[in-house]
Amino acid sequence: MGDLTLWKRYTTHLCLCPKLGLSLDISRMGFPEAFPDHMEPSMQRAFTAMKELEAGAVANPDEQRMVGHYWLRNAALAPTGEIRDQIASALDQIKTFSYNIHSGTITSQNNETFKNILIIGIGGSALGPQFVAEALGMAGDRMKPSFLDNTDPDGMDRVFAELGDDLGRTLAVVISKSGSTKETRNGMLEAQAAYRRAGLEFALHAVAVTGAGSELDRLAAAEGWIARFPMWDWVGGRTSVTSAVGLLPAALQGLDITALLAGAAACDAVTRQTETRQNPAALMALMWHYATNGRGEKDMVMLPYKDRLLLFSRYLQQLIMESIGKEADLEGNIVNQGMTVYGNKGSTDQHAYVQQLREGVANFFVTFVEVLHDREGASMPVEEGITSGDFLFGFFQGTRQALYEKGRESMTITVERIDAFTIGVLIALFERAVGLYASLINVNAYHQPGVEAGKKAAGAVIALQKEIVGLLGKGQNPMTAGEVAASLGKPEAVEQVFAILRHLAANPDRGVAAVCEGDVSEWKFWKQ
Secondary structure, three states: OOHHHHHHHHHHHOEEEOOOOEEEEOOOOOOOOOHHHHHHHHHHHHHHHHHHHHOOOEEEOOOOEEOOHHHHHOHHHOOOHHHHHHHHHHHHHHHHHHHHHHHOOOOOOOOOOOOEEEEEOOHHHOHHHHHHHHHHOOOOOOOEEEEEOOOOHHHHHHHHHHHHHHHHHEEEEEEOOOOOOHHHHHHHHHHHHHHHHOOOOHHHHEEEEEEOOOHHHHHHHHHOOOEEEEEOOOOOHHHOOOOHHHHHHHHHHOOOHHHHHHHHHHHHHHHHOOOHHHOHHHHHHHHHHHHHOOOOOOEEEEEEOOHHHOOHHHHHHHHHHHHHOOOEOOOOOEOOOOOOEEEOOOOHHHHOOHHHHHHOOOOEEEEEEEEOOOOOOOOOEEEOOEEHHHHHHHHHHHHHHHHHHOOOOEEEEEEOOOOHHHHHHHHHHHHHHHHHHHHHHOOOOOOOHHHHHHHHHHHHHHHHHHHHHHHHOOOOOOEOHHHHHHHOOOHHHHHHHHHHHHHHHOOHHHOEEEEOOOOHHHOEEEEO
8 A cells, every 4th residue: 555545544533532532543454344334233233232221221131230331431321320429429439538648637657658558469450550640640649559460479478568667657458349359358468467576456547449238348347457548340440440440549649530540531422422433432443343253363452652651551451351352242153352462662562572473473453553642841852853752653663664564453542641640541442342332242341250160160269279188187198199199089189289289388378388309299298
């Protein structure tokens, strides 16, 4: 395609959204000109489904619940007065509480002003807050965030070591809708122990973000935690960043949550319109369908050319893959849908994997994010008349062109600057695109049965470990994994038994020893 032809395609398909400070260029996706018109009936059905969802339809039949994250930034759209009041009340509570923390009205156990936040959560209870914190954080923020977002003991030790003597001035924010999520529960227990070792009472440094009446809610009330903030069953974890899940940590950090919500609300308004060519979320959904043949046949590579957006791809992995990756469609047919998302940042990508993107297997399409504003203040020249930001722009344009020359498809989101409003826009843009795309491929974007299956399987492993430890504790002679499995009446579980024994033996505090000689089937284990 010649440059003039490409320019005409660019001007024809560029979606300008001045109210959002955003544009979407899909000209370098190779769809035929007839494709949007061909997909228009499906797109209109998707708009109708989205309208019903926003009006309060039960969109998650597994749990018989509505899906209302859009109401969080425009409570007037909520279907009942009770929900509208809950949203407004929670936002007021977040702003008042944050002010009281910053002003020293609420202090630590030792009457010191809080200076750090320790966010304890996983999945949507961490990825969204982490992305916002990284994207908008500054050196002079009111509070510095840290995260316990896994059940890795070494990872938690690193966080506590970094906090060090500042633990007493650290506010712990425990986030779990059910209050029973194991990773978050483990992080909370580890945090409680760390505060106790420091001679501190965890309850006097902790707040909860959870569902009313949940296990965590009851614990926080019984122990007298500083405060409790709501999570509602109509907000899913991966779309919870504009609820207390994301807003409370952001407000405590000192970020402008009013602007964040305004950006999301503005994007919702733009992407709610049913004129597809003027709706960037609809156009993205169409491009996803075109690029992957509506079957997830290609991966989406996120390449934001801005350090602040490094975590964007991690956040989008959950938002997109947990929403789209489904075994069955809405009629129960086995479809095994999905779309893989990964990414880095520009221009690191050129020194990491652009070589393969340009010349290797063409199993992907790229979504670039371009940020026009380089930095606050003037930039020094690194060459005559050229700044570091000019080089970043040049690398972005060069990578985009190099991929296009090899027939690799891409689209580009361009924003004016990275600020709270823009981050709200980007969050809402992809949330809407996910919902529309799910309608196009006829899957439920708002449940996650596979995640629940994994949790149940993990529970079975823990139960088996308890059986193994109980057996070894009975004064048995050293046993192989096969002998342990047979003694438990579970010979078919021998591989899992071996894995558990090896893990226990690698941690001296667990009291299991091993002789690792010969074939692994001959290794002997016993309780010390």
